[in-house]
Amino acid sequence: MDAPIYLDNNATTRVAPAVVEAMQPFFTEHFGNASSIHAFGSEVGKALKKARGQVQALLGAEHDSEIIFTSCGTESDATAILSALKAQPERNAVITTNVEHPAILTLCDWLEKEGAIVHKLKVDKKGRLDLDEYKSLLNDRVAVVSAMWANNETGTLFPVEEMAGLAAARGIMFHTDAVQAAGKIPLDLKSTRIDMLSLSGHKLHAPKGIGVLYLRRGCRFRPLLRGGHQERGRRAGTENSASIVGLGKACELALAHMAENNAALGRLRDRLEHGILGQIGHCFVTGDTGNRLPNTSNIAFEYIEGEAILLLLNKLGIAASSGSACTSGSLEPSHVMRAMGIPYTAAHGTIRFSLSRDNTEAEIDRVVAAVPGVVARLRKLSPYWSDRPGKSGPAAHPGTAFAPGYAGSCFPPLIRRADP
Amino acid sequence: MWEYSDKVREHFFNPRNSGPLEDANGIGDVGSIQCGDALRLMLKVNADTGVIEDAHFQTFGCGSAIASSSALTEIVKGMTLDEALKVSNQNIADYLDGLPPEKMHCSVMGREALQAAIANYRGEEWSDDHEEGALICKCFAVDAAMIEDVVKANDLHTVEEVTFYTKAGGGCAACHEGVEEILAKVKAGRAGPGEVSPPPLCPATPEALRPPATKLTLVQKIKKIEAVLDFVRPMLQRDHGDVELADVQGKKIYVTLKGACSGCMMEAATLGGIQQKMIETLGELVQVLPISHMPVEA
CATH class of the missing domain: 3.40.640.10 (Type I PLP-dependent aspartate aminotransferase-like (Major domain))
Known part of the structure; x- marks a missing residue:
């Protein structure tokens, strides 16, 4: 590997x-x-x-x-x-x-x-x-x-x-x-x-x-x-x-090395984002994209869950992190995503890629090549996603196509109240 | 990161029986996108023998949620419905050589999906009083809702008593601060007037608040809901709070707590009181939730 x-x-x-x-x-x-x-x-x-x-x-x-x-x-x-x-x-x-x-x-x-x-x-x-x-x-x-x-x-x-x-x-x-x-x-x-x-x-x-x-x-x-x-x-x-x-x-x-690092990091980060967004539907970059650190990209992949994405990426030798609830042990997804009003269908599937001057273009290209397969694999498993030949996309009405018998009242955690 | 067993990893990386099952005749949908876990279990049951001939799943969730779903389908295939109903969440966890304490709820979701799917096959209504709070004791996987219920039901006053009744706090002791907070909250609820305790039942229940004889239309239902809110409002206003209806979605009634009620630590008790009154008035099981729990539209 x-x-x-x-x-x-x-x-x-x-x-x-x-x-x-x-x-x-x-x-x-x-x-x-x-x-x-x-x-x-x-x-x-x-x-x-x-x-x-x-x-x-x-x-x-x-x-x-x-x-x-x-x-x-x-x-x-x-x-x-x-x-x-x-x-x-x-x-x-x-x-x-x-x-x-x-x-x-x-x-x-x-x-x-x-x-x-x-x-x-x-x-x-x-x-x-x-x-x-x-x-x-x-x-x-x-x-x-x-x-x-x-x-x-x-x-x-x-x-x-x-x-x-x-x-x-x-x-x-x-x-x-x-x-x-x-x-x-x-x-x-x-x-x-x-x-x-x-x-x-x-x-x-x-x-x-x-x-x-x-x-x-x-x-x-x-x-x-x-x-x-x-x-x-x-x-x-x-x-x-x-x-x-x-x-x-x-x-x-x-x-x-700040100026040269930042120029290089910005290029790599943009390459990563364009590569991923260009290949995968129903995903978007979160945060104030025009005014942020040059090394950080946080992408929400809708209808799938972040920890599962990380585990599959990890198997391919790629280390990133997620704002999903499951990676933190709490029941709520990241308080930052909730504060921005990112819908639950996307907030649980946010992945943060954060680069450093040690990263190379070849590495970014490997990540861009790996992510679509991981996302497709998990969407195939998701009840919120419909994967018919020639017509892949969110289930017709994700809210009603999958309406669970109970909607798990995950009460706000007592200590961390993410919602205002 | 979590310490997953090899079996969990294996079922996550190579899930069995995933994807839709075209000729399924029993389907159970459980979980919630809010909590980050949702599972659809599809069963194909032989009508003559009552044997589960095939089982498939679709899961939105983390590694252990997918592994638990996969394990569940393997466990129940070939079982009769009655045998399948005896499958516990512990059976699912055992099948996977154990789950981390924080992830036991994934196996619970599996068992619930199974019950829901079987109820669906039999044409029964399945409902669950599933209520999950923040995980307080990580050693024994005890959540806030459970501790609160036990504290209330048994009139507990100390951490030691809570440990005795629930095991919570009996391990590393790191959660004692959290347990003490719940004790303090319940204590405040016992003593407090007005908004902190469920609204007392009025002996002369107004006509609008009587349970209906027949199924309500949505408009009738909303009128009843407003009547309940009007009924509790004076009690909230006495404490400089207020409540407003935000939306009704199926069995879920979303409300906005205002003024002193907003962000009050007794919010859960207040909503619980309103919910009880709603259930009595509407004659059906409903959930009253703060507006912050309403799914945000994409």
Whole structure:
């Protein structure tokens, strides 16, 4: 069988060889604790400073002290939101969107139970926000706005710079989850009014277990972890020095090659989409196709289910991911697809292809050749699809041709309420 | 990813008896596109012997749903209808060397399709009170609806009691927060007035709310439904909420909860109360669902 093809880079990426190489000495040679006074420690201290500068450059931050290393994107998200509420006890509302990553949404659901007011902005069928709705919610009770820069499922970009400006004009803190955006699109935080930003190393070819919280100088802050002076007392705990060095290198690589990578990724992604959409009926691209990450394509295949598609693709050596309910263990399909009003017949069959600079044109062509067979095979099995010789298509009226004896009342999950 | 047995994988990659069965005389359709699983089971039954001579399936669903459907057709072929009715979902899971706990509902769907197909062959009406909530305990595959029912029926107050009655929470203990939430919700329902408990039955039931003697036309039915909503509305309004009819689709009545009722954590209890009143008034089994459950048109 041909080498496997990895098109799930929004889930995680392969650590770049140059990153591994940069990290290597920090396990056995430079193993010291950066806090130590001796030479073992100071070598590490210097390396951390360099890495901080590399992250600063990628984010376009004004000061390197605005970079706080954390363990992951989720920790950065939680730290930011909780800090904003703690530091401003007179404000108890949070504005976010209903297509955020669970790192934000699940936290907000919990905050709601704890007494906070949470406003979740709706999106339209292309996944776009209504800025008038947003403006109408900005008031003196809002502690923080948290909106993702790029959506992990569709790649859709939110106008976070504009939103941050609107929040700043009302004296409201602004946080953005840029886990999918960092390293993929140019960022220049010093020219924005963004106060806090989350980044995750493993989405940009650094290892798992390292993240960053950008905290604008002057933004009021309360730490999540207390107990040490690391990160200027804003995030206690001995630094994960090897991973920090690796993240620094990964940021340097991402910044240096961003323009050429994006041009190449965009071409590959479009080739993939045209190839698939040109061959298969009853499928469509979800999200704001004119305004999204260059590496992400989310395609809904109607009348079939995503996990089954993934299993068949996996057998052909192709790795992608799905917004179907079955891959997550919940009963509802992806909250992002539901928020966009994608019908159930399509939402369960969404497949996300997310590319990286490691992918090649030959790989894309193999995927384009493989997908039609997989889709046809599953549609043949589907009660919502009619496969008569010379006339294939959805069953005459998919709703009535197949009318089950009960329509399974899958009650909304208690924790994650995907529907507004 | 799920850990599927080799047998599940094999039945998924090479499903047996898939596709329409032209001369089927018993067809069972179950599942829902909302939950991402739907199954049509087609049986060809010998009218003289009552033996299932052939069985086919069409399934919209994940790997284990397709494998369970395939296994089901293999199991029932050659059985008499009475034998087939004894097939349990555990039989289907066992046939496949087990299913992950989160996927046991696929085998349940298989058993239900079988019952529905046999009822269809016999000309009987098949209905199911199937109600599935979010999976709370993953160790023992217990969902929210089940826990809530047991908590209510047995007046349970602690996680330990819930574990004793349902097994939920008896394994890794990661779901204890979820179980506690259900306990708190039921407790709130016990104490709460107005919208949180099913609307109390009015002793003098108005004429409009009496069950009909004959089958209703759609217009009559909608009038009855509106009458029920008018009846419960004052109780909801007392709590600054309201309700509106959104649509009627077969046995499903979609409503919009408004004001304080919208997003209220007691939404399910409110709808349950309205549903009970609907069933009494219409004289048939209906489901009252929030508008968010209405299928979105393509």
